[in-house]
Amino acid sequence: MPAPFSLPPNLGDYLAGSTVYIFWDTFNYAMEPVTLTGLAVTDIEVYKNGSMTQRSSDNGYTLLDTDGIDIDEVTGCHGISIDLSDNSDSGFYARGNDYMVMVDAITIDGISTRFCAATFSIENRAGRNGVGDYQVTLTIRTTGGTPVSGVSVWVNSSNVRSGSVAGTKVTDTNGQVVFNLEYTTYYIFCNLSGYTFASASFTSAEGSVSFTKDIATAVSAGSSAYYADSFLTRAIADVRE
Template identity: 40%
Template sequence: MQYQGDYAEDATVYIMFNTFTSNDPSASSTITDFINTDVHIHKDDGLTQRNNAAGITVSVDFDGITGSHMIKIDTSNDTVGGFWVTGSDYFVRIEGGTVDGATGGINAVVGHFSIENRYNAIVDYDPPTKAEMDTGFAAVPTVTEIQAEMEENGASILDSIRDLLPGSTMAAATDIPAMVGTNNAALASVVGALTDGAADGDPTTAETLMQYIKQLINIMVGTAGVVAFPVEAAPGNGVSLAEVIRAIHADVTGLNGSAMIGTNSAALATVCTEARLVQLAEANLPTDIAAIPTVMVGTNNAATETKQDIMDTNIDQIETAVITNAAGTDIAADIIALKAVADAIQAITDALPNSGALTIDSVAFDAAMTQILSYVSGKIVKTSDAYEYKKRDNTTKAFTNTAAAAQRTRS
């Protein structure tokens, strides 16, 4: 059962319900032996039911649909007097009829509705007609009439306005509290007048709001501009924007000129010359690039790598001969022997007289040097009664020493 709604008095109510078989699952089934006298209606919780066919119409298998049925109730039918009244609920029940062969008939509540029991009074609102509205509007004064009334009765209108302002006990305009509206001396002294001149410099308690507004306009776009621009200062607390702008201006002045700024030193000027710039010009770059060798010159080239290996080998040999080998069979040993000879010569020359010219026989000196070198570095071969000193090749005899063994410095 479902609630059909709240109806106006004398309305027609339509209730649909369905019937099914007793099978599981069930299916829609028609109802037989069902007529309008099988409809019973209870008002509110009363036990007296309306069981009268007057105003009741039933349609079995409504619209040809098996198992769907309709009950139509005309509440304007007052055959049963005093039954249909406003402010009551009605419950519709069927009693009788056969469904799926069930005997004894069916008892089931199939609907519920009310008559103006949940009623909104606006439904019965009767708006005024045009003629009534024209008559009502005719009593409203026109703009001209209102204006004439205000001119004629201005004092009474002012009284009404006073009543609406704060403090309903005001007796005159002078009783209006301070700062109400804009036509007030106190507010005017703060805002100022359009004729006030622009302020300049730091804020004070003497200038008006209008003066400060004009000052801002002058700073932004006005012809007067900043009357006294402050000196430059680095950004920081207590520094104005104008001071920072002045500092930026000082830093960038001249950057768009021809002279070098910040790098204008003699050393740089001698390097960055017009000739150098011509060499770096776009027209010269292809020629410079074409001059770059196409064959790699360095350590990543096969030919260069071979030469590098040879140089490394030679350097190793020189290092071994000159620096690391002191056994007397290489250049290092010769240098050591030569140093000893030089020391001996130094000792002889130191013993010579300091006066007079010294004449040296070059042939004799060479022979002497050969003997000395053979003596200090050549091979010594012992014979029966002497020693043969070989030259540095250890084959050619340099000289024979017959001195006793005790007299020789080498043995």
């Protein structure tokens, strides 16, 4: 009988800073539940997108129920968790990316094995940041036309900064975010420490779904605008995220 293969389960799209829980079962050739041995946090490897470079730190990995093996004293049921807020490998966990988790070098029924345990993403699916059927692309640039990355962007159907109709997204290296929206008028709100942002809005319609807004202005660390944007509006964005 040829050896079977399996595809890792996709656990879904997670908010940045949340915790991923992964569970799996182990069986012998008779399909009876059996324990495993050798599970340690050093056996947990996380990969980002298509890169074959593993996350460089084991911090943030937890073996559930002490050792991750036979949880709640149930033979053959095992579990781990991954804390996405752990930044020991700076910037590894970030919005807009996909991840794969491998469990390596464990022993099941006397056989050494490894397997791809799960895949997941961090705020990288349109469904989390969309209320409509139409993809709308926003490009945030400086008043001089330079794209700004790392900007938290949210939109509202009314000109109220503390509200959001489609969650918060963060601009990529091209200064872009994509929301799934309806055809109507939206107001844009932004936050990034060290910048202020002018008021802006757009009206999406058939054939008009890409908008470039030159609204960002860099401010010095000593200005009052810098501190207002850093603390007040950042707090609002953090709550929303």
